[in-house]
Amino acid sequence: MDNSVRKVANEQEVSRDPVIQRYTEIIGHESDYPFAYADRGYAYLERGCYDLAIKDFTEAISLAPESTTFFCQRGKAYRMKCQYDLAIKDFTEAVNLAPNDARYYIRRGEAFWWNEQYDEAIKDYTEAIRLQPTFALAYVSRGDTYREVGRYDEAIEDFTQAVWLDPTNFYVFGRRGDSYMRKNQYEQAIEDYTELIRLQPTFSYGYEARGNAYRKKGQYDEAIKDYTEVIRLSPKIALAYSSRGTVYLQLGKKELAIQDFEKALSIDPDDELANCEMEKIQEDINERPVDNGALDNSLDFLFTKEAHDKVIQTFDDLWHKVASVPALPAGDVPPSEKPQVPFDPVV
Numbered sequence: 001m002d003n004s005v006r007k008v009a010n011e012q013e014v015s016r017d018p019v020i021q022r023y024t025e026i027i028g029h030e031s032d033y034p035f036a037y038a039d040r041g042y043a044y045l046e047r048g049c050y051d052l053a054i055k056d057f058t059e060a061i062s063l064a065p066e067s068t069t070f071f072c073q074r075g076k077a078y079r080m081k082c083q084y085d086l087a088i089k090d091f092t093e094a095v096n097l098a099p100n101d102a103r104y105y106i107r108r109g110e111a112f113w114w115n116e117q118y119d120e121a122i123k124d125y126t127e128a129i130r131l132q133p134t135f136a137l138a139y140v141s142r143g144d145t146y147r148e149v150g151r152y153d154e155a156i157e158d159f160t161q162a163v164w165l166d167p168t169n170f171y172v173f174g175r176r177g178d179s180y181m182r183k184n185q186y187e188q189a190i191e192d193y194t195e196l197i198r199l200q201p202t203f204s205y206g207y208e209a210r211g212n213a214y215r216k217k218g219q220y221d222e223a224i225k226d227y228t229e230v231i232r233l234s235p236k237i238a239l240a241y242s243s244r245g246t247v248y249l250q251l252g253k254k255e256l257a258i259q260d261f262e263k264a265l266s267i268d269p270d271d272e273l274a275n276c277e278m279e280k281i282q283e284d285i286n287e288r289p290v291d292n293g294a295l296d297n298s299l300d301f302l303f304t305k306e307a308h309d310k311v312i313q314t315f316d317d318l319w320h321k322v323a324s325v326p327a328l329p330a331g332d333v334p335p336s337e338k339p340q341v342p343f344d345p346v347v
Contacts, residue, residue, distance in 0.1 A: 014044065014047050014049050014052075017043070017047070019043050020040060020043055020044070020047075023036055023039050023040035023043060024040065026039075027040065032063060033063075034059075034060040034061075034063035034064040034067070034070070035060070037056045037057070037059040037060040037063070038056065038057060038060040038067075038069070038070055038073065040056050041053045041054075041055075041056030041057040041060065041073060041074075041077075042073060044056060045073065045076065045077055045080075048080075050077045050078075050080050050081050051081075053073070053074075053077040054074055054077045054078065054081075057070050057071075057073050057074035057077065058074065061074065066097060068093075068094040068097045068098050068101070068104060069094075071090045071091070071093040071094045071097070072090065072091065072094050072104065072107055074090050075087040075088075075089075075090030075091045075094070075107060075108075075111065076107075078090060079110070079111050079114060082114075084111050084112075084114050084115035085115070087111040087114075088108060088111045088112065088115065091104060091107045091108035091111055092108060094107065094108075095108060100131060101131070102127075102128040102129075102131040102132035102135050102138060103128075105124040105125070105127045105128040105131070105138075106124070106125065106128050106135075106137060106138060106141060108124050109121045109122075109124035109125045109128070109141055109142075109145075110141065112124060113141070113144070113145055113148070118145050118148060118149050121141075121142075121145045122142055122145050122146070125138050125139075125141050125142035125145065126142065128141075129142070134165055136161075136162045136165040136166040136169065136172075137162075139158040139159070139161045139162040139165070140158070140159065140162045140169075140171070140172055140175065142158050143155045143156075143157075143158030143159045143162065143172075143175060143176075143179075144175060146158060147175065147178065147179050147182070150182075152179045152182050152183050153183075155175075155176075155179045156176055156179045156180065156183075159172050159175050159176035159179065160176065163176065168199060170195075170196045170199035170200040170203065170206075173192040173193070173195045173196040173199070174192070174193065174196045174205070174206065174209065176192050177189040177190075177191075177192030177193045177196065177209060177210075177213070178209070180192065181209075181212070181213060181216070184216075186213045186214075186216050186217045187217070189209075189210075189213045190210055190213045190214065190217075193206055193209045193210035193213060194210065196209075197210065202233060203233075204229070204230045204233040204234040204237065204240075205230075207226040207227070207229040207230045207233070208226070208227070208230045208237075208239075208240065208243070210226050211223045211224075211225075211226030211227045211230065211243065211244075212243070214226060215243075215247055220247050220250055220251055223244075223247050224244055224247055224248070227240050227241075227243050227244035227247070228244065231244070236267055237267075238263075238264040238265075238267040238268035238271045238274065239264070239271070239273070241260040241261070241263045241264035241267070241274070242260065242261060242264040242271050242273040242274040242277070243273070244260050245257040245258070245259075245260030245261045245264065245274065245277065246273065246277060248260060249277065254281070257277070257281075258278070258281060260274075261274040261277055261278045261281075262274075262278075265278070
């Protein structure tokens with residue numbers, strides 16, 4: 001089944017959803033009521049039917065062109081379709097309609113971030129901070145952008161401010177730890193990852209990140225413990241096995257390393273690190289010290305935007321609890337989106 005056929009089938013299935021049918025009935029009785037279209041658009045958006053959502057939000061906008069929320073929701077749908085220019089255009093409309101509302105600068109900043117317009121994203125996050133200095137999400141988002149462009153000191157400053165504003169936000173400790181890792185400040189990174197784990201003890205990426213920091217410091221036993229915990233929490237993550245296997249090689253525990261590499265390949269036959277190390281073992285050239293650079297390169301995917309969507313699914317339910325945007329005014333459509341920023345344990 002090609003994508004177009006699958007899309008039609010999905011839209012037909014969603015159209016039978018009781019929530020969608022309810023809003024469709026309301027529209028049938030009140031075709032000039034913008035919130036009916038917006039509510040149905042919101043439901044489509046939550047179900048991944050972005051074209052249908054855009055169509056409904058467009059109708060809502062035609063009936064209520066002063067609604068910032070309608071533009072924001074349509075902007076999100078465009079962003080989910082990777083149509084970032086159109087998303088930016090809609091978020092700009094919201095900014096123009098409510099120039100003193102920090103939330104809309106955050107929304108547009110996110111779109112700029114995804115469109116790799118980092119300078120513009122920083123400008124929007126900075127304006128959001130000016131308008132609402134206690135808005136922790138603005139510091140987190142700007143810190144992420146600084147980190148993306150290699151401005152780690154500034155990233156750490158923003159994450160530290162966010163921690164001060166919201167010390168229960170596990171995500172911020174992870175991001176600041178990542179920035180410390182980029183500066184080779186492993187002890188500070190370990191402290192932040194440990195706090196992340198304390199706040200979210202079942203979040204496997206915290207252990208993965210701390211294990212990487214321990215490995216960098218040469219604390220191999222601690223690294224193995226953390227990778228083992230990742231495996232316990234998320235047994236289908238091939239990288240956890242291959243990372244632990246590499247540390248076993250570093251310790252001269254060849255048989256244990258082979259077991260981990262084989263397990264990693266059984267989960268993901270394309271696991272780059274496991275394939276690389278198994279090839280070395282088969283060629284009997286693994287007696288030399290393990291090349292940490294090979295491990296670093298194998299984990300590069302953690303920093304790609306393509307990896308973001310996979311990672312975000314793991315902690316999306318947790319993230320919206322600690323980084324939600326303030327509620328919209330009464331009578332408006334409730335916001336559905338969760339900040340789309342990457343979380344990737346640093347090697």
